[in-house]
Amino acid sequence: MSARFTSRIEVAGPRGERFDEILTPAAVDFIAKLDNAFAGRRRELLDERRRRCEELAAGERTLDFLPETRWIRNDPSWQVAQPAPGLEDRRVEITGPTDRKMTVNALNSDAKVWLADFEDATSPTWANIIGGQLNLYDAIRRNIDFESNGKQYRIGDNPATIVARPRGWHLVEKHIRIDGRPVSASLVDFGLYFFHNARQLIARGSGPYFYLPKLESHLEARLWNDVFRMAQDELGIPQGTIRATVLIETIPAAFEMEEILYELREHAAGLNAGRWDYIFSIIKNFADAGADFVLPDRAEVTMTVPFMRAYTELLVSTCHKRGAYAIGGMAAFIPSKDPEANAVAFEKVRQDKEREANDGFDGSWVAHPGLVPVCDEVFTETLGGWPNQLGRLRDDVSVTATDLLNVASAGGDVTEEGVRSNINVALRYVDSWLRGTGAAAIFNLMEDAATAEIARCQVWQWVRNGTKLGDGTAITPELVRQWLDEELASVRAELGDSRLDDAREIFEETALGEKLPSFFTTCAYARYLTDVR
Ligand SMILES: CC(=O)SCCNC(=O)CCNC(=O)[C@H](O)C(C)(C)COP(=O)(O)OP(=O)(O)OC[C@H]1O[C@@H](n2cnc3c(N)ncnc32)[C@H](O)[C@@H]1OP(=O)(O)O
Ligand SMILES: O=CC(=O)O
Numbered sequence: 392m393s394a395r396f397t398s399r400i401e402v403a404g405p406r407g408e409r410f411d412e413i414l415t416p417a418a419v420d421f422i423a424k425l426d427n428a429f430a431g432r433r434r435e436l437l438d439e440r441r442r443r444c445e446e447l448a449a450g451e452r453t454l455d456f457l458p459e460t461r462w463i464r465n466d467p468s469w470q471v472a473q474p475a476p477g478l479e480d481r482r483v484e485i486t487g488p489t490d491r492k493m494t495v496n497a498l499n500s501d502a503k504v505w506l507a508d509f510e511d512a513t514s515p516t517w518a519n520i521i522g523g524q525l526n527l528y529d530a531i532r533r534n535i536d537f538e539s540n541g542k543q544y545r546i547g548d549n550p551a552t553i554v555a556r557p558r559g560w561h562l563v564e565k566h567i568r569i570d571g572r573p574v575s576a577s578l579v580d581f582g583l584y585f586f587h588n589a590r591q592l593i594a595r596g597s598g599p600y601f602y603l604p605k606l607e608s609h610l611e612a613r614l615w616n617d618v619f620r621m622a623q624d625e626l627g628i629p630q631g632t633i634r635a636t637v638l639i640e641t642i643p644a645a646f647e648m649e650e651i652l653y654e655l656r657e658h659a660a661g662l663n664a665g666r667w668d669y670i671f672s673i674i675k676n677f678a679d680a681g682a683d684f685v686l687p688d689r690a691e692v693t694m695t696v697p698f699m700r701a702y703t704e705l706l707v708s709t710c711h712k713r714g715a716y717a718i719g720g721m722a723a724f725i726p727s728k729d730p731e732a733n734a735v736a737f738e739k740v741r742q743d744k745e746r747e748a749n750d751g752f753d754g755s756w757v758a759h760p761g762l763v764p765v766c767d768e769v770f771t772e773t774l775g776g777w778p779n780q781l782g783r784l785r786d787d788v789s790v791t792a793t794d795l796l797n798v799a800s801a802g803g804d805v806t807e808e809g810v811r812s813n814i815n816v817a818l819r820y821v822d823s824w825l826r827g828t829g830a831a832a833i834f835n836l837m838e839d840a841a842t843a844e845i846a847r848c849q850v851w852q853w854v855r856n857g858t859k860l861g862d863g864t865a866i867t868p869e870l871v872r873q874w875l876d877e878e879l880a881s882v883r884a885e886l887g888d889s890r891l892d893d894a895r896e897i898f899e900e901t902a903l904g905e906k907l908p909s910f911f912t913t914c915a916y917a918r919y920l921t922d923v924r
């Protein structure tokens with residue numbers, strides 16, 4: 392169903408129950424104002440991303456710390472804003488999609504923060520996006536009690552602070568159109584959440600807080616900062632009320648961490664080490680750059696390989712130099728019903744959090760309520776009586792461009808099991824995503840858009856480089872197609888028909904095509920998640 396709000400603005404998505412409470416004329420007008428002001432710059436910055444990626448692929452460019460912003464890195468006088476109410480203590484943060492049940496469960500999980508996710512953990516169907524906004528709207532107003540399967544869902548006395556993660560700059564929301572063109576998905580998710588909830592959150596002693604995903608440069612951070620300034624002005628909310636934590640999850644952004652904090656300094660709360668998209672970004676940007684950039688099996692790219700350690704060490708030292716929180720990333724292990732797998736998962740998560748706490752992170756992420764106590768315990772032990780370890784300046788850290796780009800330092804092998812696992816996981820995850828679920832437990836691991844991007848991108852990189860298995864067999868398109876047939880058959884035997892044919896099509900296109908598409912989500916969204924052309 393389509394509703395025209397003005398001669399320029401059209402909402403083309405179906406009207407779900409209570410969607411009109413979110414898609415009010417004033418809220419849609421607010422998004423249109425943001426889009427009018429910032430759509431052009433967004434497009435230019437996306438063009439710049441494409442240019443950089445192509446130049447890197449062609450060997451015409453390398454990545455390094457920017458000479459033109461050295462003055463920002465050398466200027467000792469600036470710090471980011473003070474921690475805002477509810478964000479002083481971030482020792483454990485739970486992430487997850489914004490469906491109704493998970494909203495209540497995450498808020499009650501005893502985590503300090505809930506990352507309410509419209510990005511990696513959400514399949515961006517119209518129902519998920521507007522339904523998710525409704526759930527947040529209701530949760531913030533404590534109007535979300537319900538019963539399901541005999542269980543009462545009700546927000547308790549000490550809920551987590553909500554930090555919403557809008558979709559990245561690369562995505563559009565085709566169901567809202569201005570002058571016939573789709574608006575930026577980032578502005579839709581940010582705009583609706585901010586418009587409806589900013590004042591409520593402030594009145595309740597919290598505030599409008601955001602995680603910003605997949606940034607590739609400080610100019611993209613500047614764009615967000617300008618969005619914040621305009622949004623605060625429009626609603627008459629004091630400048631500097633918003634807080635944003637930026638995910639450093641692309642390789643270009645790793646070279647601009649300090650500049651990103653600088654651009655957002657009046658709104659910056661910290662940086663997060665988004666490890667999965669970071670690995671994806673490295674593969675994507677260097678997929679064509681030769682054998683030195685070929686990564687081993689996905690399971691072998693751990694946080695302790697030298698180039699990943701360089702990244703997290705630089706992140707902590709950069710943050711603490713500027714008074715910003717350093718938040719750790721997601722260990723993919725989740726609780727399991729099998730006691731043995733469960734024990735392994737808890738031990739792996741504990742080790743991951745211990746490494747982060749020892750390195751100086753102020754807190755970290757978990758994917759499941761069952762993991763909150765582990766993370767809490769580890770950080771509480773390290774923090775002592777303090778809410779953070781901002782005082783640990785990590786002056787000992789010195790990371791060079793070579794350290795960040797030393798992808799070969801990962802070592803490890805590519806195996807048949809690794810290739811098959813990538814194919815299998817990608818099929819299962821894309822199938823789930825097409826059915827509207829953006830985070831899934833697959834083989835006892837949390838899989839989401841970022842981890843699935845790694846899976847299909849690795850296959851493309853291995854094929855492109857003719858990477859060899861231990862027995863000398865080269866990974867060719869023919870071999871991958873043969874294994875794809877076999878893996879598909881085994882997944883189909885388990886799941887039934889599902890959306891596996893579509894998942895296969897997406898896999899072939901994004902893992903075996905002549906060109907490596909930037910994201911599987913952009914093409915799959917346009918083709919399968921919306922009828923709007
Ligand atoms: C790369 C990145 O960006 S990481 C961040 C993005 N990814 C994520 O956020 C993933 C978040 N995690 C999840 O979505 C889920 O934990 C999954 C899909 C991996 C597993 O979910 P399930 O299979 O439902 O797990 P399980 O059956 O053990 O859940 C038990 C209970 O915990 C709840 N639960 C599980 N994970 C979460 C979560 N992250 N937030 C809130 N509640 C959760 C379930 O809803 C269920 O509740 P119920 O007892 O009321 O029915
Ligand atoms: O968003 C987090 C990541 O690891 O990707």
Ligand SMILES: [Mg+2]
Nearest residue numbers: 511665668841
């Ligand atoms: Mg991510």
